[in-house]
Amino acid sequence: MQLPKLTGSVLSGLHCFLIAADQMSFTRAAEILCLTQSAVSHKIKNLEDSLGVQLFVRQPRKLLLTEEGKRLKTVVAQNFGDIAHELRDLKTLELSGDLNVSVPPTFAQTWLLPRLKHFIDKYPALRFHLRTRNGLVDFQTESFDCAIYFGHGKYQGLHSEKLMDESMIPVCSPQYAQEYQLYGHPENLMTCMLLHDAAPWARAGRNDEWQYWAQTNGLQLPDNSCSFDRADLALQAAQNGLGVAMGRRSFIAEQIRDGRLVMPFDMAVTSPLSYYVVCRQDGMASPRIKAFQQWLLDEIAEF
Template structure:
């Protein structure tokens, strides 16, 4: 329910609801021009609607600058109330039976997690919930939920997400991996310090603000192997690409157990220095904006992800 304070709700009438919707879109984009594109209006029409709403409510909703706008404190408060009300309305309109759970879910995922862990499992979700439409988007940046219309993100991170709701989905462990031929050629299982003659393969964007060699450094520090790290490197912006390079004898990569274990089991990759180990505090997290009521379609999807994670628990 839209629980506006009495002094605000008393100033609302039926003509203002279109203006409230315009404000909601403009506040999400923090741009009258982008709001106009979404609403099929002109930027001037968006500005006029916001002005009429501000006049009716006697509240300044936006700070207007030369080329951008930002929300005032009151505007931020009204935006949060409206977002919550829209979420509750969407939930109320959904059918109660699980068989009728329907609607879109926009999911943002790191590319390697999507490629190696999530996408191979999606057939099961599609079969269980045929009326849910999943919009999968990938990238290496932390997504702006307000401007990108994302419902849920799946991150490889340290669990710090200020202002957002998060839940650890599954743990991750690391170990160097390479092809059997590469390990034999460099005699890595005979002497771990032969690593210094190798080429290390790096995911240079392992997590937000990570150094290009962050995962190798974590592993080497834990195993007292920093002095053995070679200077020759190849870097990629995805973990799965570095692992693919390792499978094709280009060097030795840091493998994440959740993403490479099938290749180890098939002997496409070997662990020349022993098994996987917990390095640092980087795991997989489900992240979304705070909501009073999580839509049922999102609840069942998150429950399904947890079920998948339990089946692959370390």
Template sequence: MNDANDTRNRLLNGWQLSKMHTFEMAARHESFALAAEALSISPSAVSHRINLLEEELGFALFVRSHRKVELTQEGKRVYWTLKSSLDSLNQEILDIKNQALSGTLTVYSRPSIAQCWLVPMLGDFTRRYPSIDLTILTGNDYPNMQRTGIDLALYFDDTPPTQQSHHFLMDEAILPVCSPEYAQQHALMTHPNNLRHCTLLHDRQAWSNDSGTDEWFSWARHFEVNLPPSSGIGFDRSDLAIIAAMNHVGVAMGRKRLVQKRLDRGELIAPFGDKMQECHQHYYISTLSGRQWPKIDAFIDWLKCQAG
């Protein structure tokens, strides 16, 4: 029994890794015969190596039938993890060889940061670094950067994720914003207590999955303003609240960095003037520890330049 447990709990070593090449070929072709042809060995040798690997790992990788082989669910998990690791390794080798500002760069961002701040400026980056191919991904989660191939992530929060390197990007402040028409309709100019008759628009995931109306109530406490009993309309993205405000739906709690251009264009106004509260959250950049590639450093430097 102990020997069986030892086998089942054994981690990969060099011997299993050498068999992984055979497994990768067989999984890719879904055929021991085609894998044997690619490896210039016999199909029986492929089968023998796979049998040994399955015995050492403690679970089946393939379901064998008379005419074909198919990956088990466990085999599929191992194959896709192996494929992802090989892709990352190949990219790493290319970057080591090039040591230049070229190749792919995958950036993950909170949707509102991407929509309102990052994406409108990307033309400047591509003009400066035409050999870097950018991919922009968005979401409200904290993805596993190693597993998902993300090189760099942008967040707005006060608690950076652990086991990553962090770079401060910029501070933020919040202030109510709405359309000029909505402000006039509800007599808001310099009269914040008239908010009690308004619809509040807010990002329910401002800095975590349960931020709720925290931004509004933090601002109201700071300036001693009475808010309506209803929590208004919640969104999972700050930019959606801003779009609703631009369309006269209500008053949004805006982040100055993200709404400044719309304030400058007159699409939004800040009806209460200088009643702006500094956030204890800030924008920061996360990277994998130890990954100091020229293209990542170039993007970080460019972001800091744009942040002023």
């Protein structure tokens, strides 16, 4: 079947054909389209002439689709459905479609998830899809709308907006701090087990956070260590008395507040990296991404 150019007449005929094929009646199609039965019949005949194929077998009291008609109905129904979905998104400023977001695991668990209901309540028609990973997203091959990165903010070919800075400080259980006499004595870390997040940011080494903190404070670190592939696991191990973990302010606020973790010395260091929302260069034209970014900034302002 050789399709003609998609002129207004052909598109109108395809819409009329789809309704008639669904109803299997020119009369019922005419009622739905607010046309006369003869007008529907005329549109279908013009479409058949344009395509050069017969779409319906017309019987006295019944319509049947030809094989060509069945094929065309499948294609037109799928594509008209996609068009209708996109038009619905455009009409509502795209705030009723899907929003696919990649987020670092611990940031998702400790900071984003406790607040996510606020976003869902604000935009109830959005379908939010969260996936976690420590690595970077390939926006060319993966279907993410945006991602939250903990990094330097410079990503070739991508648009990034800074969300917030971060600070780091060692934390442990109150019992561990007492046992190893850590209160006010950072030099006693040499006798402790250090708990590492093995992937604190993309392409980081397993002890990069601890090394940066120690160098900034002019301290030596012990060799005794244990590493985890997620920061929340290292923090959980610290709560359970295994050792001392490097805590980020955004991760440890609740545990510090309720006493599960303590900061045995006041030696916080500003992280060299920050949190960014990242998307394709044209991504900020999307109202969905704009809405998510603005919501993040509003929540951070209250943090």
